[in-house]
Amino acid sequence: MNVMMLLEMAADGLGERIAVGSRDEGLTYRQLFDQAGEAAARFRAVPGERVVLCDESSPAVPVALFGAAWAGMPYVPLNYRLPDDDLRTLAERSAPGIAIGDEAGTARLRGVEGLTAVTRDHFITDRAGDANAVEPGDWSMDPEEIAVLLYTSGTTGAPKSAVLRHRHLVSYILGSVEFMGADEDEATIVSVPPYHVxxxxxxxxxIYAGRRIVQLPKFDADDWIDLVEREGVTHAMVVPTMLARIVEALDARGGEPLLGVRALSYGGGKMPLPVIERALELFPITSFVNAYGLTETSSTISLLGPDDHRIAQYSEDPDEKRRLASVGRTLPGVEVSIRDDHGHELPVGAVGEICVRGEQVSGEYLEKGSLLDDEGWFATRDGGFVDEAGYLFVQGRNDDVIIRGGENLSPGEIEDVLLTHPAVRDAAAIGVPDSEWGERIVAVVVARPGTCDEAELRDLVHDRLRSSRVPAHVVFVDELPYNDTGKLLRRVLRENHAHLGDDPSD
Amino acid sequence: MVELKPGARFQSTVCTTEIIVVKGTGDADLTCGGAPMVAAGTGERSGEPAEGAADGTLLGKRYSDADDTIEVLATKAGDGSLALGGTPMTVAQAKTLPASD
Structure with a gap:
């Protein structure tokens, strides 16, 4: 197995359709296939083992990804938003190999030992006689070879390299996408950066579905809306912060719905309910999908489909309504098990650690090896539960759990309650040191000015949850810190609000 | 007889068809165009699909047996049609999962 098999099938079946770019000037599937072959020849000619990408979204992304697969070298996209020192540390860990990027990206990697930096323009347009340098289809079909190495965001330590082998990625695609399942006029806008799974x-x-890819290099809500309209975009995937900004921008434009978007998928973090509820109104005929997945699982493992969204939007049944906050049901071929601290499976409805198993689940890091247990289960470190109908609810990272008086409190549970207040736009619950309880709860809230106060929000939590969940402090801020892929930076919040605690070790 | 396991790839000896096993394990009498399939990259093409086994195999379609114990995906199209133990395999129903990325 090799992901190149997917592109070869697309080139055979869809040759002249546009794969990436605008309707007029984009690359066809056949051209993308040829470019990947030329890139593979070039990669093989350079001493080294890996293909590093330090670039925003551009056609160089699929060319590098597939070219690396063809050449038999892992593809390693780097987070170009990192400060220079951090970026170069990751580049050094990725060497030896070839690095592709824009002018700025390659300049930042200059001098990294063992890395040959080539600019994207040079790489894509310079076709000097390389076309015959590779045999058609001479890529390895060894399913164990590494296709992609993705550095984790390292919010809790040094970034680790998650390993995705060809068998993981091919299994994921064959298990979840129908070949040529897209209509000829479909186009998807990709606004997540290349280094995100x-x-x-x-x-x-x-590419396997035959849906044209339109790339937005730097996310901006107005640019996103303009590109969607200009390119006839029908499909989109966004992280929650992006959707929040798109909703605001559409409202600022007068609240006209975007009717061309047929399917909108979101994931990568917790979606505030007010945002998704407003989005359902602004995209009245759009199919919404909430996808849950991890880098270590080759992306999506569970999804909440379009029907579930509309049922939840109109239902009076609290169980159905609540499912709007779930990530739906697992993909065929993926199993989920909720486990307690000792690894024992928990019954329906009980909160524990989400564990997953399936062909697409890698659970492996270069530095640590495979973290799968003897039976193939991967412990995600996400907490959650499954309801009676099989809907999975994710309640945040186990690392984020607040431990107060020996009791494990889920920040998500408290945040969900805070977000039901009509004036609250965003909320985070964190633990800060407490000499008596171990940790005390601080709620950090974004609210419309002058519309609610601390006592009101504490009462709200008190009414809905047990008294141990009531925040000791409520802090109002202008916005919460997110990274560019929509992950809430709880570590930053804990640092910023540590003064509200009283650490006995001080 | 060939040994099936997920990820194993086979090619027709009488047409351009190639497949990859998606589901199923064990020995199987897998034919294309009436002739036994061989491991991909190991066989020469000769002859034509037999009469009655020449309806063709479509690129990207999944084919399964009647019990749905074995499923293969056509990675290259061809003129021969697939059969398991002499019984034609049929096109499996398309997936209806919504796009998530």
């Missing part, structure tokens, strides 16, 4: 899976699934 969704930036990889978007390339693979769109």
């Amino acid at each position: 969704a930036g990889v899976s978007a390339m693979l699934s769109s």
Whole structure:
């Protein structure tokens, strides 16, 4: 197995359709295939073992991804938003190999030992006689070879390299995408960066489905809306912060719905209910999908489909309504088990650690090896539960759990309650040191000015949850810190609000 | 007889068809165009699909047996049609999962 098999099938079946870019000037599937072959020849000619990408979204992304697969070298996209020192540390860990990027990206990697930096323009347009340098279809079909290495965001330590082998990615695509399942007029807008797992899976699934890829290099809500209209975009995947900004921008434009978007998928973090509820109104005929997945699982493992969204939007049944906050049901071929601290499976409805198993689940890091247990289960470190109908609810990272008086409190549970207040736009619950309880709860809230106060929000939590969940402090801020892929930076919040605690070790 | 396991790839000896096994394990009498399939990359093409086994195999379609114990995906199209133990395999129903990335 090799992800190149997917592109070869698309080139055979869809040759002249546009794969990436605008309707007039984009690359066809056949051209993308040829470019990947030329890139493979070039990669093989350079001493080294890996293909590093330090670039925003551009056609160089799929060319590098597939070219690396053809050449038999892992593809390693780097987070170009990192400060220079951090970026170069990751580049050094990725060497030896060839690095592709824009002018700025390659300049930042200059001098990294063992890395040959080539600019994207040079790489894509310079076709000097390389076309015959590779045999058609001479890529390895060894399913164990590494296709992609993705550095984790390292919010809790040094970034680790998650390993995705060809068998993981091909299994994911064959298990979840129908070949040529897209209509000829369909186009998907990719606004997540290439170093995010969704930036990889978007390339693979769109190409296999035959859906044209339109890339937005730097996310901006107005640019996103303009590009959607200009390019006739029918499909989109966004992280929650992006959707929040799109909703605001559409409202600022007068609240006209975007009717051309047929399917909108979101994931990568917790979606505030007010945002999704407003989005359902602004995209009245759009199919919404909430996808849950991890880097270590080759992207999506569970999804809440379009029907579930509309049922939840109109239902009076609290169980159905509540499912709007779930990530739906697992993909065929993926199993979920909720486990307690000792690894024992918990019954329906009980909160524990989400564990997953399936062909697409890698659970492996270069530095640590495979973390799968003897039976193939991967412990995600996400907490959650499954309801009676099989809907999975994710309640945040286990690392984020607040431990107060020996009791494990889920920040998500408290945040969900805070977000039901009509004036609250965003909320985070964190633990800060407390000499008596171990940790005390601080709620950090974004609210419309002058519309609610601390006592009101504490009462709200008190009414809905047990008294141990009531925040000791409520802090109002202008916005919460997110990274560019929509992950809430709880570590930053804990640092910023540590003064509200009283650490006995001080 | 060939040994099936997920990820194993086979090619027709009488047309351009190639497949990859998606589901199923064990020995199987897998034919294309009436002739036994061989491991991909190991066989030469000769002859034509037999009469009655020449309806063709479509690129990207999944084919399964009647019990749905074995499923293969056509990675290259061809003129021969697939059969398991002499019984034609049929096109499996398309997936209806919504796009998520």
